[in-house]
Amino acid sequence: MKKIIYALNLSLVVVSGLVFTNCETKKEISMEPAPKLLSAADMKAEREKWEATPDGIKLKEWEMSPEGKKVLASAAKIRSHVSYFANMEAVITSLSLPPGSRLGFGMMAxxxxxxxxxxxxxxxxxxxxxxxxxxxxxxxxxxxNSVSYAPKYDYPIVSVDYVERDGKVIYKSASRKDGC
Known part of the structure; x- marks a missing residue:
């Protein structure tokens, strides 16, 4: 009887050893090099390079125009509320977006x-x-959490994450599944 138990234990140890050695996690090695993080100087150089392109020149011209200055000033007024995710009182002025908008569902306020x-x-x-x-x-x-602008629009764009009316939450954006 002792020999049978000894043989079973020995075979169990051998089989367990084989199972654990075959369970190695295989990591795929990517042939692409990891993207390098740009230094501040490199980022500044890339930005200056982009600003020299036709799109960059158009953006700079728009920012210096009266319409662009008005939009930038409006965005700056609420930037502190946005950065702290603070409550802002808004009054709905239109239930539709400006013609030609490609922002999805939205309204003016x-x-x-x-x-x-x-x-x-x-x-x-x-x-x-x-x-x-x-x-x-x-x-x-x-x-x-964000306010942006684009030369195409005459108003800053507020990406709304939360809406409350009369103390009742009527919209709350779904949190991202990747945790970011």
Whole structure:
């Protein structure tokens, strides 16, 4: 009997050893070199190089124009609220975006006596159903993590992450699945 138990234990050890040696994780080696992080000087050089392109020149001209200065000033007014993800009171001024917009679902709103495009993203489900119940002159509370601008638009673009009306949350953007 002892010999049988000894043989079983020995075979168990041998089989376990073979299983563990074959369970090595295989890492695929990428043939592409890892992207290098650019230094501040390299980033500045790349930016200057881009600013010399036709698109860069157009952007600089727009930023110096009266329309561009107005948009940049409006964006600067709410930048502190955006950087702290703070509440901003907005009044809906239009339920549609300017003609030719490619921002997905959105609307126009007034915040602190300036007008902004509120962009909620690409519409692919019923997640904007409660936002559709908004009317012109409705007061809402919004939060955002980003404000941007483009020469194509006469107003800064606020990417809205949170909307509240009368103390009730009517929109909250879905958190990203990758954790970023």
């Amino acid at each position: 007034g915040i602190n006596d300036d007008y902004y495009i509120l962009s909620f993203g690409v519409e692919n489900s019923n997640e904007f159903q409660e936002l559709r119940s908004l009317k012109v002159n409705d007061k809402i509370i919004i939060r955002s």
